[in-house]
Amino acid sequence: MEVKIRQVVNEDLLRERQKCTFDKEELTNLLDGGSDKTQSRRELTEFFISDKSLKDDVPPEYLSHKEKYEEAVRKSCLILKKIKDWESQSNNGGSAELFQSILGGMLGSAMLSDGVPFALHHVMFIPAVLGQGTLKQQAYWVSRAWNVEIMCTYAQTELGHGTFIRGLETTAHYDPRTEEFILHSPTLTSYKWWPGGLGHTANYALVMAQLYTNGQCHGIHPFIVQLRDEDTHMPLPGIKIGEIGAKLGMNATNNGYLGFDHVRIPRDHMLMKHAQVLKVDGTYIKSLSDKLTYGTMIFVRVSLIKGVAVSNLAKAVTIATRYSAVRRQSEMKPGEREPQIIDYKTQQHKIFPNLATAIAMTITSNWLWNVYSDVTSQLEAGNLDSLPELHAMSCCLKALCTFEAARGIEECRKSCGGHGYMTCSKLPTVYGLVTAAETYEGENTVLYLQTARYLMKLWHQVKSGEKMPYTAKYLESGLPSKSIPWKNTLTNLVEGFNHVAAGLIQTASDSLDRLVASGKSPEHAWNESSLRLVQCAEAHSRAFLVMIFSDYVTNVKVSPPLKTILTRLCELFAVSNLLRNLGHFLMYSSTRASDVDGLLQWQESLLADIRPNAVSIVDSFDICDEILDSPLGSYDGNVYERLLEEANKSPLNAEPVNVSFYKYLKPFLKSNM
Ligand SMILES: Cc1cc2nc3c(=O)[nH]c(=O)nc-3n(C[C@H](O)[C@H](O)[C@H](O)COP(=O)(O)OP(=O)(O)OC[C@H]3O[C@@H](n4cnc5c(N)ncnc54)[C@H](O)[C@@H]3O)c2cc1C
Numbered sequence: 001m002e003v004k005i006r007q008v009v010n011e012d013l014l015r016e017r018q019k020c021t022f023d024k025e026e027l028t029n030l031l032d033g034g035s036d037k038t039q040s041r042r043e044l045t046e047f048f049i050s051d052k053s054l055k056d057d058v059p060p061e062y063l064s065h066k067e068k069y070e071e072a073v074r075k076s077c078l079i080l081k082k083i084k085d086w087e088s089q090s091n092n093g094g095s096a097e098l099f100q101s102i103l104g105g106m107l108g109s110a111m112l113s114d115g116v117p118f119a120l121h122h123v124m125f126i127p128a129v130l131g132q133g134t135l136k137q138q139a140y141w142v143s144r145a146w147n148v149e150i151m152c153t154y155a156q157t158e159l160g161h162g163t164f165i166r167g168l169e170t171t172a173h174y175d176p177r178t179e180e181f182i183l184h185s186p187t188l189t190s191y192k193w194w195p196g197g198l199g200h201t202a203n204y205a206l207v208m209a210q211l212y213t214n215g216q217c218h219g220i221h222p223f224i225v226q227l228r229d230e231d232t233h234m235p236l237p238g239i240k241i242g243e244i245g246a247k248l249g250m251n252a253t254n255n256g257y258l259g260f261d262h263v264r265i266p267r268d269h270m271l272m273k274h275a276q277v278l279k280v281d282g283t284y285i286k287s288l289s290d291k292l293t294y295g296t297m298i299f300v301r302v303s304l305i306k307g308v309a310v311s312n313l314a315k316a317v318t319i320a321t322r323y324s325a326v327r328r329q330s331e332m333k334p335g336e337r338e339p340q341i342i343d344y345k346t347q348q349h350k351i352f353p354n355l356a357t358a359i360a361m362t363i364t365s366n367w368l369w370n371v372y373s374d375v376t377s378q379l380e381a382g383n384l385d386s387l388p389e390l391h392a393m394s395c396c397l398k399a400l401c402t403f404e405a406a407r408g409i410e411e412c413r414k415s416c417g418g419h420g421y422m423t424c425s426k427l428p429t430v431y432g433l434v435t436a437a438e439t440y441e442g443e444n445t446v447l448y449l450q451t452a453r454y455l456m457k458l459w460h461q462v463k464s465g466e467k468m469p470y471t472a473k474y475l476e477s478g479l480p481s482k483s484i485p486w487k488n489t490l491t492n493l494v495e496g497f498n499h500v501a502a503g504l505i506q507t508a509s510d511s512l513d514r515l516v517a518s519g520k521s522p523e524h525a526w527n528e529s530s531l532r533l534v535q536c537a538e539a540h541s542r543a544f545l546v547m548i549f550s551d552y553v554t555n556v557k558v559s560p561p562l563k564t565i566l567t568r569l570c571e572l573f574a575v576s577n578l579l580r581n582l583g584h585f586l587m588y589s590s591t592r593a594s595d596v597d598g599l600l601q602w603q604e605s606l607l608a609d610i611r612p613n614a615v616s617i618v619d620s621f622d623i624c625d626e627i628l629d630s631p632l633g634s635y636d637g638n639v640y641e642r643l644l645e646e647a648n649k650s651p652l653n654a655e656p657v658n659v660s661f662y663k664y665l666k667p668f669l670k671s672n673m
Pocket residue numbers: 120154155156157160161162163164193194195196250255436439440441442443445446449
């Protein structure tokens with residue numbers, strides 16, 4: 001059946017937009033960081049999405065694995081070329097942020113919905129060389145990479161080890177006679193496994209390997225290794241390379257495997273900004289601090305909170321909110337018109353807290369980005385004081401934001417009923433992109449445990465009267481008194497989250513002390529206490545999100561209607577988080593069982609407050625149809641026409657009778673079994 005998409009906007013969506021009480025453009029500008037940023041984002045988006053050659057003739061889900069990759073390479077080349085064109089236009093300077101926003105953000109995932117095979121080149125390789133290479137190495141490698149004369153990836157994880165970096169087995173032995181390193185994979189488990197673009201795309205890799213000089217191992221160091229001939233792209237001698245195969249999502253990223261058979265590389269291919277190997281005799285000069293290499297890891301975590309967690313959750317919430325305004329189902333009261341599903345309280349509870357989370361995470365990621373920039377300048381000046389705090393925050397916030405985004409997207413998918421399960425809704429693809437980030441760049445549990453180690457140290461310091469850093473100031477106020485009555489206010493919520501975090505930190509610390517006192521080694525006590533340690537790190541990051549969001553809505557200079565909306569969203573974010581973690585609040589904050597009904601009523605009234613503006617809030621995310629690319633979430637709300645149009649793109653619908661009928665079904669049906 002042929003479908004015609006109506007040019008008119010769905011009546012229910014129109015009515016929703018008429019109810020808006022605030023200036024949508026004001027919220028868009030605020031989320032972008034200023035009207036100039038909104039304008040340049042829109043110009044950049046238009047520049048890319050208006051290009052017909054970047055559109056899909058056939059939806060990617062109907063392509064084979066090989067075709068998906070080939071199409072992704074075609075488009076990636078076009079995109080990089082267009083980025084250069086954009087840079088060369090007047091007033092459009094080139095920057096790492098530009099590549100980040102296009103390749104790692106919403107725009108990139110609109111053009112390449114199942115991952116970008118070139119992403120690691122810009123997102124990992126260039127930052128790593130800038131962070132760990134000497135000036136001479138930076139000048140050579142970054143300029144070659146920036147001009148895309150070479151295509152690079154970042155190869156750290158191995159078949160046998162991901163989290164435990166010290167356990168990596170690839171070796172790099174220095175040979176002073178030839179002034180070369182010899183890269184080797186001594187075991188099957190030492191094969192590199194996972195790096196994006198490694199399979200068939202990159203011709204160079206930054207390889208993390210155990211450095212040996214004069215028979216002594218000095219631990220993991222970075223080496224630039226050529227993998228393929230620059231002209232023929234054939235793997236070089238001694239390089240065993242391929243793709244790892246199909247995955248839950250991100251099937252165009254060309255994740256690969258790599259083994260070395262005594263591959264020789266020049267001495268100056270080891271990045272030597274921090275540690276060095278001297279030419280003549282292979283003397284090893286240690287880095288002044290191990291922490292100096294943290295910069296790249298932190299940069300990537302900070303950028304993926306915004307580029308992956310926030311942007312994909314915002315997409316999912318936009319789809320679910322618009323669809324819920326258009327969709328009518330069941331009867332609230334017999335005989336009445338079927339209501340819009342957005343009027344069901346349970347539906348509001350599935351979607352609106354995620355709407356608030358998307359905004360909380362945007363504000364937090366902006367804060368983290370600013371701190372990252374400050375700390376990087378301090379590092380350049382040799383000051384490492386703020387690094388532990390930034391490292392701890394980047395770990396737990398990356399873990400919490402990717403977790404919350406994946407959980408929220410799955411909730412949004414379910415809120416769209418059966419249609420949310422359609423690939424064309426884009427909710428499954430968006431989920432695939434985000435849940436991957438729960439594992440890569442530091443597996444989330446492991447990251448929480450890193451933050452917990454920092455928190456245990458702070459807990460000991462605060463007990464001996466030391467001042468706390470900004471993100472843990474709350475530890476100075478101690479634990480709450482249960483005799484203080486709970487009040488339903490934002491200030492009280494912020495305090496409550498701090499009390500829960502402090503209580504869980506204390507419980508984890510007490511558990512460690514108790515186990516060590518009972519004769520356990522500190523390491524085993526750590527493992528025994530690790531459920532509590534993860535909980536305290538998660539609570540610390542949740543408390544931080546609530547505090548940052550609350551500070552923001554208190555101080556931000558916006559019109560009164562927008563201020564009201566932001567305040568309600570902040571309250572909903574905090575209250576819904578509280579109710580999901582109620583046990584901890586009853587244990588560690590001044591909340592009592594008798595307060596719970598009041599909290600539930602507060603949540604119900606916040607959902608009602610947000611309801612009239614829900615569609616307008618997601619409109620303010622300003623995600624155009626081309627980027628959203630979902631029949632359920634389009635701006636005009638013509639959901640059913642678009643769904644049928646998408647169904648007609650299935651290759652099975654290209655012919656009225658499929659060949660399998662003649663080959664199998666007809667003989668089977670006629671066989672009189
Ligand atoms: C989509 C995707 C893309 C990737 N891209 C790259 C890339 O470009 N380059 C690259 O080098 N790597 C890449 N990786 C690999 C990624 O970095 C690792 O998968 C990740 O670091 C986790 O390591 P692992 O797979 O070895 O898991 P493991 O470390 O084996 O974890 C398995 C389980 O063990 C638990 N665990 C492990 N250690 C501890 C501990 N100390 N305490 C408590 N629990 C523990 C974890 O919590 C987890 O539940 C990618 C992975 C994915 C999924």
